Amino acid sequence: FACCDNACHQLVDNSLSDSSLHIWKVLWERDYAWLITTWPLGQKVHEREVRKNRMIDKLLYFEFGQTYVNYLLTGHSTNESCLVGVHGNIYDLSNFLEDHPGSPETLMAHAGRDATQTFEDVNHSRTARVMSKSMCVTVDLFCYGGCGVRKAKDLPHFDPSRIMKNKRRRRRQPATLKSIRIRLQLEEQKAKHKLTKLVPSGEALTGNINVYYNAFERRWKAWYLDTSFQTQYLENDD
Numbered sequence: 593f594a595c596c597d598n599a600c601h602q603l604v605d606n607s608l609s610d611s612s613l614h615i616w617k618v619l620w621e622r623d624y625a626w627l628i629t630t631w632p633l634g635q636k637v638h639e640r641e642v643r644k645n646r647m648i649d650k651l652l653y654f655e656f657g658q659t660y661v662n663y664l665l666t667g668h669s670t671n672e673s674c675l676v677g678v679h680g681n682i683y684d685l686s687n688f689l690e691d692h693p694g695s696p697e698t699l700m701a702h703a704g705r706d707a708t709q710t711f712e713d714v715n716h717s718r719t720a721r722v723m724s725k726s727m728c729v730t731v732d733l734f735c736y737g738g739c740g741v742r743k744a745k746d747l748p749h750f751d752p753s754r755i756m757k758n759k760r761r762r763r764r765q766p767a768t769l770k771s772i773r774i775r776l777q778l779e780e781q782k783a784k785h786k787l788t789k790l791v792p793s794g795e796a797l798t799g800n801i802n803v804y805y806n807a808f809e810r811r812w813k814a815w816y817l818d819t820s821f822q823t824q825y826l827e828n829d830d
Contacts, residue, residue: 612649612650613647613648613649616648616649616650616652616653617648619653620648620652620653622739622740623653623657623734623739623740623741624653624656624657624660624740624741626741627660627664627730627741628664633664633668633673633675634664637663637664637666638808641663641666641806641808641809641813642806642808642809643809644808644809645808646807646808646809646810651772652807652808654769654772655772655776655805655807655810656807656808657734658772658773658776659776659804659805659807660741660807661677661680661682661705661706661732662677662705662706662802662803662804662805663804663805663806663807664682665677665682665703665704665705665706666704666705666802666804666813666815666825667704667815667823667825668703668704669700669701669702669703669704669817669823670700670821670823671686671689671696671700672686673686674686674688674689674696674699674700674703675703675704675729676699676702676703676704676705676706676707676711677705677706677707677708678706678707678708678711678724679708679735680731680732680734680735680736681728681730681731681732681735681744682728682729682730683724683727683728683729684727684729685699685703685727688727700817700821701797701798701817704802704815705802705804725751728744729743729744730742730743730744731743731744731747731750776805779805779812780803780805780812783803783812783814783828784801784803784814786828787801787803787812787813787814787826787827787828788801788814790826791816791824791826794819795816795818795819795824796816796817796818797816797817797818797819797821798816798817800816801814801815801816801826802814802815802816811827811828812827812828813825813826813827814826814827
């Protein structure tokens with residue numbers, strides 16, 4: 593739409609324009625807002641994380657779309673709440689922990705974040721991929737040529753297991769502006785390096801921290817499980 597002519601470009605990209613702000617707010621309400629306003633899990637995370645809401649604009653829309661999985665799943669790696677992201681979708685494994693062929697600890701060690709690479713590295717069977725459909729709670733249609741994040745139960749004909757049968761190691765990503773995607777990837781690497789230094793030696797259970805981006809405050813933060821399986825949060829003062 594913004595490529596049609598200069599007037600359209602100005603309408604969509606002028607961050608100070610009331611019309612532009614209205615457009616991005618409408619798109620936000622259509623595609624993402626429910627994740628933090630009506631979904632209980634997202635509500636709790638948002639209430640904990642955000643001290644001051646940011647204006648809904650083009651940048652927030654695309655930043656959130658690229659980072660919301662790790663943001664919303666922070667700390668959800670316990671017996672009571674175990675969720676993972678795989679290929680853009682969110683899965684609730686809480687009721688599957690005891691039935692996992694590995695162990696509950698194996699799942700919890702990789703939960704609370706996007707786990708696509710880990711999932712594919714294990715080379716899960718076709719049966720496991722089909723089983724995943726019953727645990728899918730959100731579907732990111734942007735990763736599959738559609739628009740918006742939807743509740744899986746509202747998409748009875750969408751089968752995420754069909755996508756997962758492709759055994760694609762790299763996770764599917766929404767069609768975010770390339771410049772924003774690359775910037776966030778570089779920032780994430782730097783943030784992980786800085787935040788890792790804040791963890792006392794030997795305290796992180798897996799030896800790693802999970803970095804996530806709070807798009808509403810434009811801040812990188814992190815969390816990890818300590819050796820007592822308690823969630824600890826990190827953030828830079830700067």
